[in-house]
Ligand SMILES: O=C(O)CCC(=O)C(=O)O
């Protein structure tokens with residue numbers, strides 16, 4: 376399931392991030408992929424130790440922790456520090472699957488990637504190609520979101536970024552370990568959450584809302600690992 380979280384950053388915030396990134400020190404991105412994924416990868420990235428990347432990444436994580444739709448959809452337990460990438464000049468990232476476990480720079484704990492996330496930092500009319508294509512069985516979903524919007528997709532899915540044949544595609548990307556590791560269960564929690572929100576708007580005094588909310592938390596109690 377692909378989930379869009381709109382307007383994580385405003386247009387003015389995107390412009391400010393882009394101005395900083397334009398002057399950043401971009402490196403070949405192949406170095407940070409696993410050995411199979413590296414063969415498919417032709418892009419540029421900020422180094423993991425780049426202070427600019429750390430500063431901008433922290434600002435994005437702060438923003439996410441105040442984004443109710445992100446919290447409801449991802450049920451985040453741990454969020455890896457966002458990294459930044461740039462595709463231009465036919466750069467692409469061919470079909471691959473993301474690593475299951477990531478080390479957190481400077482920390483002992485490791486993070487399991489349940490969800491993959493791309494925060495688009497270029498608008499679709501700034502480049503051709505550069506679609507994120509995620510495969511689910513026989514179907515393929517192709518996505519390109521406005522700048523400032525976030526795409527969440529299950530880290531279990533094979534995906535690719537198609538060649539950028541005009542312009543440049545900037546993005547932040549990161550992984551989330553969820554309280555609920557199973558994609559299907561997490562999707563049901565999100566559906567229940569949204570249903571409760573909608574019902575609360577329509578029938579704020581209904582005692583059934585309390586019962587449904589109880590069900591939500593009791594399911595989460597059963598399914599969450601912390
Ligand atoms: O640039 C993107 O949208 C996704 C990047 C990606 O798949 C990765 O870094 O593993």
Ligand SMILES: [Fe+2]
Nearest residue numbers: 471472473534
């Ligand atoms: Fe990936």
